Amino acid sequence: MSAAAPLNTPRCRGPSWHALRRAWLRPHAALVGLLMLTMVGLPVAAVAKARSVLVLYAFGRLLxxxxxxxxxxxxxxxxxxxPPVSVFDEFLDQPRFANETNARVLARYLRDKYASQPPDIVVVAASEALLFLLQHRTELFPRVPVVHAAVSRSVLDSLxxxxxxxxxxxxxxxxxxTIEQALRWHPQARRLLIVTGSSTSDRRFEARLRAEAPRFRSRAAVEFLAGLPTDVLLQRLAELPRDSVVFTTGYFEDGDGREFTPRSSAEAMARVASAPIYGPFDTFIGTGVVGGRVPSFADMGRQSAEIVSALLAGVxxxxxxxxxxxxxxxxxxxxQVRRWRIDENMIPVAARVHFRDPTLLEEHGGIVLAATSVLLLQALLIGWLVFERRRRxxxxxxxxxxxxxxxxxxRLAVVGELSASIAHQINQPLGAILANAEAAELMLESGGDCRDELQRILSDIRQDDLRAGEVIRHLRSLLEKHECERHLFALDAAARDVASLLQAEARRRRIGLEVRLPNTPAWVLGDRVQIQQVMINLILNAMxxxxEATASRRAVxxxxxxxxxxxxxTVRDHGHGIPPQDQPRIFDSFFSTKEKGMGLGLAIARSIVETHAGRIWLDPIVGEGAAFCVELPLAVVAEEARAGSP
Amino acid sequence: MSEAPLVHVVDDDDSLRTALLRLLGAAGYEARGYASAGDFLLQPLPDRPGCLLLDLNMPGGPSGLELQAALRRQGVALPVVFLTGYGDVASSVRALQTGAVDFLSKPVEGETLLKALQRALSRDARARQARAQAAELTARFASLSSRERQVFDRVVMGSLNKLIAFELAISERTVKALRAQVMHKLGAHSVADLGRLAERLRQLAKDG
Structure with missing residues (x-):
C-alpha cells in the first residue's frame, strides 16, 4: 500500500488530477471497489453458510x-x-463529499459496520472507490480480496x-x-477534425490520436485542432462545412490555460458545432455528442460477478x-441520430441507445398488441354502428x-272533399265581381251620371278580389307539398283560417260549426299546415x-x-259516437268505420301530433257523440319574437 | 198588368247581393234584396208581377229549397231562379223538379241571369194572366143563379133542353132563356165553349 499511498491523495496532485479523475470516472459512475473476503482461514461450512459481497461505489446511489x-x-x-450470496452496497457519494475528513469518517463507519460480519469479497466500482479502498484497506478489510471494475487502464498503469x-x-x-464508427455513419464526410486540449493528459491523448490518425487519411482529410483557445475553437466548429465529422476527447485545459472537464468542453463544442461530434467517453452522452465506442457498465457488472463467483468458488x-x-x-x-439524419438501419442492435423513449410496442408489446386489437375491434364495431346508424x-x-x-x-284528399265548399267560397266573390262589372257596363251604356256608383262598384270589386285571393292562398298552403317545417306560429290564427275554410263546408252540409277561439295568441313551434290538417281532419270527421243526425244535433x-x-x-260533436270496442283502434292505420274511409286520417293526425311532441286522444261524451282532443306544447317565446312573427 | 215586375233577391252574401241588385237595377228592373229566407218571409209580399232570385245555400234558417216549398204551401206562385256557388248536381235536380225556372251557378254572366229572369217573369206573367182569367171565370160562375147553375150543369153534361125542362119542371122556353143567360154571363159563344169552361172550372175547383 505504501507505493499507492501518494496516489491515494489525489488532491495533492493538484487540480488537474482531480479534474481528470472526475472526468473519467464520474461518467462511469459507478463502480466501485470491492473487497473480497478471502475465505482463507475460514471453515468451509461457515463460508458456505454466510457469504457476502460488498460493492463499494465511488458515486451516488442513483447514478x-x-x-x-x-x-x-x-x-x-x-x-x-x-449458494445464495448476500450483496451489500455502499456509496462514497463522490465527488460531492470527496475530502479527507469524509473519507476517514466513511472508513470508520464501514469498519464498524462490517466488523461483526466482514464481506467475503469487496468490489470497487470506479477509480475513486479503488483508491479509497487501497488507502483504507488495512483498517477496513485486510486480506479480503478486491475486484475492481470501471477502472481505466491508464489509472491502473499509474498505480x-x-x-x-x-x-x-x-x-x-x-x-x-469511435472514429471508424463516425465515418461509417456519415458516408458523405470528407473531413475529420480531431479536437484535443493542452494539458499533459490532453497531450497524451493527442499523441495517441496522431499515432492512430494515418489510418483514416484515405477516408477523409484529417485535421487536428489541438490546444486552441476555446473561443477560437468554437468559432471554427461553428463554421464547419457540411461534410465534416468531429472527434474529441474533450480537454482539461484549453490553449488559453482555462480549465475544463472533458465533458464540459465537449458540451461547449456540441452546442455550437455545425457538424456531428463523437467522443470515446460515456460521459459525453447527453451533452450533444452523437456517441462513440465506450465501455458498458452492464458488461462490467457481469464481468465482476464472474470474478466474484470464481473467487468464492475458491479460485x-x-x-x-x-x-x-x-x-x-x-x-x-x-x-443526435435524428439531428444528423443518421440512417437508423446502420445502428447495430447491440448499440446502447440513449434518450430514445422506447416505443410503446417495445416496452409493452403484449399490452400494446392487445390494446390495439381491442381498439381495432372497437373501431370496427363503431364503424359498423355508424354504418347501421346511417342506414337507419x-x-x-x-x-x-x-x-x-x-x-x-x-291533404289533397281533404281538399277534394272540400272542393264544393271551396268552389263556393271562390265563386261568391267571383259572382259579385262579375255582377258588379256588368252593372257598371250597363250604367256606362245608359250614359247617365253614375260616377259615385261606379266608384263604389270598383271598391267592391277590389274587396271581392282580395276575398277570393285569400281563399286561394289558404288553399295553396294546404295543397303545397313541403318538407316538415318548424316555425313559430300562432295556433289561434291557424285555427281561425281552418274555421273560415270549413264554414262553407258546414253550410253546404247544413251543419252548424261553432268556433270558440281565444283572443290571446297561442304560440306553437312546428308545421302550421300539418297542424291545420289535423284540425280539418277532426272537424270533417265530426261533420x-x-x-245523419236530426237538425237539432247537426252541430260541431x-x-x-x-x-x-x-x-x-277540441272538436266535439253529438253524432253517432264511436262504439267502445272500436275506440282503442281508431288511431290505427287502415281502421275506419266509414264506408268510404281509407282509415288513414286519424293515423296521420296522430303521427303529425306526435312529431310535434303533442298527444291526441278521444274523449267519449257520455250519451252521444265524441270529442277529439289535441294537446300541443306551447313555445316559450320572447316578446320580440312574437312581435316579429307574422 | 200595367205594373212593373219586382225581382226579389235572397242571398246571405252581402257583397254578391249588392252586386246583383246593382246589375238588375242597371238592367232596368226593380229589385229588392233580402239577407235570408226568413227576412223574405217576414216582409209583406206585394201583389206584383215578379220573380225570386234565390241562393240555394244559406246558413242558418231555411235553405233555398225549403223557402221554395214554404212559398208553394202559402200559394205564393213566384217563379224561382236558383243561384248556387257549389254547382251541386243533386240540389239542382231537386230544385228543377220542384218547379224552379232556372238553376244558375255562380259566377253567372249578366246575360244568362237576365235571360233566366226574363223567362221567370214571363212565366209569372202567364201565370198571373191565367190566374186572372180563372178568377174572372170563377167570378162569372159565381154570378150564376142557382137555377142558371142547374141549367149550366145539365147543358155541359149534354142534356137536351126538353129533358132539362122536364127535370127542373120548368118550361122548355124558360130553359132556353136561362141557357142564353148563362152563356152571356160566362161569356161563352157556343155549347162547345161552355163545355171548355166547365172543364176549366172543374180543374180550378180541383186545384182550389
Missing part, C-alpha cells in the same frame, strides 16, 4: 451507471449456481503495481473504433484468467318522407258523424284553449 452495473451484477451472481489479491478487468478508451486471485481489457460497446444519443337514418328519412307524402296525399263545436304550458284543440 444510472451504478444502477446498470448493479442490475447486471446481481443477476449474474444469482445465476452462478452458487504502479496492485496487490495480487486486487484483480479486475480494466477499461480502455477506443479512439479509433486463487492469481490463477484467474482475465481479459486484458473490457470490450467497448457502441453508445449513441438518439436525439336514411330509413328514417325515407319513412319521414313517406309520412310527408302521405300527409300531403291526405261526417252528424251527417271547435274550440281552442290554452294554459300555461300547452294548448288544447
Amino acid at each position: 444510472p451507471a451504478n444502477i446498470e452495473f448493479d442490475r447486471a451484477f446481481r443477476e449474474a451472481i444469482s445465476t452462478t449456481g452458487l 504502479a503495481s496492485l496487490p495480487a489479491d486486487v484483480v479486475g478487468v480494466p477499461i480502455e478508451y477506443d479512439f479509433s473504433g 486463487e486471485p492469481g490463477a484467474l484468467r482475465l481479459p486484458p481489457v473490457m470490450p467497448n460497446a457502441l453508445a449513441v444519443d438518439w436525439r 337514418r336514411l330509413a328514417e328519412q325515407a319513412t319521414q318522407k313517406q309520412r310527408f307524402e302521405l300527409a300531403h296525399a291526405s 261526417d258523424a252528424v251527417a 263545436v271547435f274550440t281552442l284553449d290554452s294554459d300555461a304550458g300547452s294548448a288544447t284543440v
Whole structure:
C-alpha cells in the first residue's frame, strides 16, 4: 500500500488530477471497489453458510451507471449456481463529499459496520472507490480480496503495481473504433477534425490520436485542432462545412490555460458545432455528442460477478484468467441520430441507445398488441354502428318522407272533399265581381251620371278580389307539398283560417260549426299546415258523424284553449259516437268505420301530433257523440319574437 | 198588368247581393234584396208581377229549397231562379223538379241571369194572366143563379133542353132563356165553349 499511498491523495496532485479523475470516472459512475473476503482461514461450512459481497461505489446511489452495473451484477451472481450470496452496497457519494475528513469518517463507519460480519469479497466500482479502498484497506478489510471494475487502464498503469489479491478487468478508451464508427455513419464526410486540449493528459491523448490518425487519411482529410483557445475553437466548429465529422476527447485545459472537464468542453463544442461530434467517453452522452465506442457498465457488472463467483468458488486471485481489457460497446444519443439524419438501419442492435423513449410496442408489446386489437375491434364495431346508424337514418328519412307524402296525399284528399265548399267560397266573390262589372257596363251604356256608383262598384270589386285571393292562398298552403317545417306560429290564427275554410263546408252540409277561439295568441313551434290538417281532419270527421243526425244535433263545436304550458284543440260533436270496442283502434292505420274511409286520417293526425311532441286522444261524451282532443306544447317565446312573427 | 215586375233577391252574401241588385237595377228592373229566407218571409209580399232570385245555400234558417216549398204551401206562385256557388248536381235536380225556372251557378254572366229572369217573369206573367182569367171565370160562375147553375150543369153534361125542362119542371122556353143567360154571363159563344169552361172550372175547383 505504501507505493499507492501518494496516489491515494489525489488532491495533492493538484487540480488537474482531480479534474481528470472526475472526468473519467464520474461518467462511469459507478463502480466501485470491492473487497473480497478471502475465505482463507475460514471453515468451509461457515463460508458456505454466510457469504457476502460488498460493492463499494465511488458515486451516488442513483447514478444510472451504478444502477446498470448493479442490475447486471446481481443477476449474474444469482445465476452462478452458487449458494445464495448476500450483496451489500455502499456509496462514497463522490465527488460531492470527496475530502479527507469524509473519507476517514466513511472508513470508520464501514469498519464498524462490517466488523461483526466482514464481506467475503469487496468490489470497487470506479477509480475513486479503488483508491479509497487501497488507502483504507488495512483498517477496513485486510486480506479480503478486491475486484475492481470501471477502472481505466491508464489509472491502473499509474498505480504502479496492485496487490495480487486486487484483480479486475480494466477499461480502455477506443479512439479509433469511435472514429471508424463516425465515418461509417456519415458516408458523405470528407473531413475529420480531431479536437484535443493542452494539458499533459490532453497531450497524451493527442499523441495517441496522431499515432492512430494515418489510418483514416484515405477516408477523409484529417485535421487536428489541438490546444486552441476555446473561443477560437468554437468559432471554427461553428463554421464547419457540411461534410465534416468531429472527434474529441474533450480537454482539461484549453490553449488559453482555462480549465475544463472533458465533458464540459465537449458540451461547449456540441452546442455550437455545425457538424456531428463523437467522443470515446460515456460521459459525453447527453451533452450533444452523437456517441462513440465506450465501455458498458452492464458488461462490467457481469464481468465482476464472474470474478466474484470464481473467487468464492475458491479460485486463487492469481490463477484467474482475465481479459486484458473490457470490450467497448457502441453508445449513441438518439436525439443526435435524428439531428444528423443518421440512417437508423446502420445502428447495430447491440448499440446502447440513449434518450430514445422506447416505443410503446417495445416496452409493452403484449399490452400494446392487445390494446390495439381491442381498439381495432372497437373501431370496427363503431364503424359498423355508424354504418347501421346511417342506414337507419336514411330509413328514417325515407319513412319521414313517406309520412310527408302521405300527409300531403291526405291533404289533397281533404281538399277534394272540400272542393264544393271551396268552389263556393271562390265563386261568391267571383259572382259579385262579375255582377258588379256588368252593372257598371250597363250604367256606362245608359250614359247617365253614375260616377259615385261606379266608384263604389270598383271598391267592391277590389274587396271581392282580395276575398277570393285569400281563399286561394289558404288553399295553396294546404295543397303545397313541403318538407316538415318548424316555425313559430300562432295556433289561434291557424285555427281561425281552418274555421273560415270549413264554414262553407258546414253550410253546404247544413251543419252548424261553432268556433270558440281565444283572443290571446297561442304560440306553437312546428308545421302550421300539418297542424291545420289535423284540425280539418277532426272537424270533417265530426261533420261526417252528424251527417245523419236530426237538425237539432247537426252541430260541431271547435274550440281552442290554452294554459300555461300547452294548448288544447277540441272538436266535439253529438253524432253517432264511436262504439267502445272500436275506440282503442281508431288511431290505427287502415281502421275506419266509414264506408268510404281509407282509415288513414286519424293515423296521420296522430303521427303529425306526435312529431310535434303533442298527444291526441278521444274523449267519449257520455250519451252521444265524441270529442277529439289535441294537446300541443306551447313555445316559450320572447316578446320580440312574437312581435316579429307574422 | 200595367205594373212593373219586382225581382226579389235572397242571398246571405252581402257583397254578391249588392252586386246583383246593382246589375238588375242597371238592367232596368226593380229589385229588392233580402239577407235570408226568413227576412223574405217576414216582409209583406206585394201583389206584383215578379220573380225570386234565390241562393240555394244559406246558413242558418231555411235553405233555398225549403223557402221554395214554404212559398208553394202559402200559394205564393213566384217563379224561382236558383243561384248556387257549389254547382251541386243533386240540389239542382231537386230544385228543377220542384218547379224552379232556372238553376244558375255562380259566377253567372249578366246575360244568362237576365235571360233566366226574363223567362221567370214571363212565366209569372202567364201565370198571373191565367190566374186572372180563372178568377174572372170563377167570378162569372159565381154570378150564376142557382137555377142558371142547374141549367149550366145539365147543358155541359149534354142534356137536351126538353129533358132539362122536364127535370127542373120548368118550361122548355124558360130553359132556353136561362141557357142564353148563362152563356152571356160566362161569356161563352157556343155549347162547345161552355163545355171548355166547365172543364176549366172543374180543374180550378180541383186545384182550389
